[in-house]
Amino acid sequence: MFEISARQEILALKAYVPGLSIAEIQQKYNLAKVIKMASNENPLGMSPMACEAVKRYAAMGFRYPQGGNPRLAAALAQLHGVDARRIVVGNGSDEIIDLLIRILAEPGVHNLVCFEPCFSIYPIQGRVCGVEVRRQPLNDDFSFNFDALLSRVDANTRLVFVTTPDNPSGYCPPREDVAQLAAKLAEIAPACLLVVDEAYMDFAENEPESSLLASGRLPENTAFMRTFSKSFGLAGLRVGYGILPQAIADYCWRARLPFSVNILAEEAALAALKDTTFYALTMQTVRQGRNALTVGLTALGCYVWPSAANFVLFRLPENTLGAEDCFEALLRRGIIIRPLKSYNLPDHLRVSVGNEQENRAFLLAMDEILLESRHAGTDAALKEHK
Numbered sequence: 100m101f102e103i104s105a106r107q108e109i110l111a112l113k114a115y116v117p118g119l120s121i122a123e124i125q126q127k128y129n130l131a132k133v134i135k136m137a138s139n140e141n142p143l144g145m146s147p148m149a150c151e152a153v154k155r156y157a158a159m160g161f162r163y164p165q166g167g168n169p170r171l172a173a174a175l176a177q178l179h180g181v182d183a184r185r186i187v188v189g190n191g192s193d194e195i196i197d198l199l200i201r202i203l204a205e206p207g208v209h210n211l212v213c214f215e216p217c218f219s220i221y222p223i224q225g226r227v228c229g230v231e232v233r234r235q236p237l238n239d240d241f242s243f244n245f246d247a248l249l250s251r252v253d254a255n256t257r258l259v260f261v262t263t264p265d266n267p268s269g270y271c272p273p274r275e276d277v278a279q280l281a282a283k284l285a286e287i288a289p290a291c292l293l294v295v296d297e298a299y300m301d302f303a304e305n306e307p308e309s310s311l312l313a314s315g316r317l318p319e320n321t322a323f324m325r326t327f328s329k330s331f332g333l334a335g336l337r338v339g340y341g342i343l344p345q346a347i348a349d350y351c352w353r354a355r356l357p358f359s360v361n362i363l364a365e366e367a368a369l370a371a372l373k374d375t376t377f378y379a380l381t382m383q384t385v386r387q388g389r390n391a392l393t394v395g396l397t398a399l400g401c402y403v404w405p406s407a408a409n410f411v412l413f414r415l416p417e418n419t420l421g422a423e424d425c426f427e428a429l430l431r432r433g434i435i436i437r438p439l440k441s442y443n444l445p446d447h448l449r450v451s452v453g454n455e456q457e458n459r460a461f462l463l464a465m466d467e468i469l470l471e472s473r474h475a476g477t478d479a480a481l482k483e484h485k
Contacts, residue, residue, distance in 0.1 A: 141332035152370035192339030241268035269406025299408035
């Protein structure tokens with residue numbers, strides 16, 4: 100009988116489970132309409148120009164895309180003012196993160212360093228690749244202690260991951276702090292690559308002031324990740340990219356599976372880059388919606404962390420229901436947000452910025468849920484008093 104064996108690192112992992120789908124909740128609760136505010140997707144949907152591109156090129160689905168996606172790489176190089184040879188595109192930025200770990204870190208020898216909590220792909224793919232993962236807890240307010248992070252680095256560290264703005268908090272460190280981190284890392288670990296994941300950087304109030312990439316300062320030991328999944332509305336088509344040191348970009352192109360970005364995804368991405376009207380409206384919608392959610396949740400007594408991303412992290416008022424109960428109560432009302440047990444934050448919730456109607460519906464539901472919880476608490480107290 101055939102026996103399947105696997106490394107202990109793989110056996111210890113749990114399969115990644117994405118957020119609940121709209122169809123799942125419709126079926127479970129017999130709902131006609133469900134609002135999803137859980138996965139940090141674009142609240143306006145997909146760029147109209149990208150939609151047209153997909154329709155226009157749908158008949159070309161039988162063709163392979165051009166090797167290396169040179170048109171997309173050139174467009175991204177122009178967008179960021181860098182040499183096209185530094186651009187690597189992938190099936191989401193996840194693919195490029197995975198490639199960097201596989202290329203730079205030798206299993207059983209090297210390690211990677213990241214914060215705790217952080218985007219799960221860094222530690223998961225590190226473990227899949229047999230690379231030691233070292234994690235530095237965030238500060239209590241979810242800010243970064245870069246000196247503590249550097250204390251985890253040694254001669255065998257090959258990658259350090261930093262997400263800015265961070266997920267799940269939306270915290271965005273000062274641009275200069277990231278520059279200093281790169282400089283200090285170059286001194287103590289010359290063979291180590293700093294990976295700055297800027298998946299949510301578009302949504303910062305002032306991107307040029309917040310982003311090291313946007314500032315034009317590209318340290319030699321630093322790679323930058325970006326994605327089309329958020330501000331460009333292409334999460335389902337899976338397109339991401341990295342701006343890497345040229346030698347590492349060359350390694351990635353050698354190691355990357357061919358045709359990882361399909362022809363429809365590439366055409367949609369090229370069209371989305373040209374759809375400046377949709378992009379500007381997305382920025383306006385997210386920034387206004389983020390403020391509305393922050394103000395609304397705060398007025399309901401929740402604690403809301405400042406966010407530079409397209410989501411907000413919050414904690415419920417004391418002496419009300421728990422985070423998991425609130426999540427379930429929202430589901431029954433047809434609203435999906437994100438509980439954070441997987442981040443080891445069981446008392447916290449994350450809600451993506453929706454459109455104006457979705458944000459209003461969410462805040463109204465939260466008002467109802469918290470009011471019911473307080474009434475239930477009052478009733479219980481009265482019964483106990485009697």
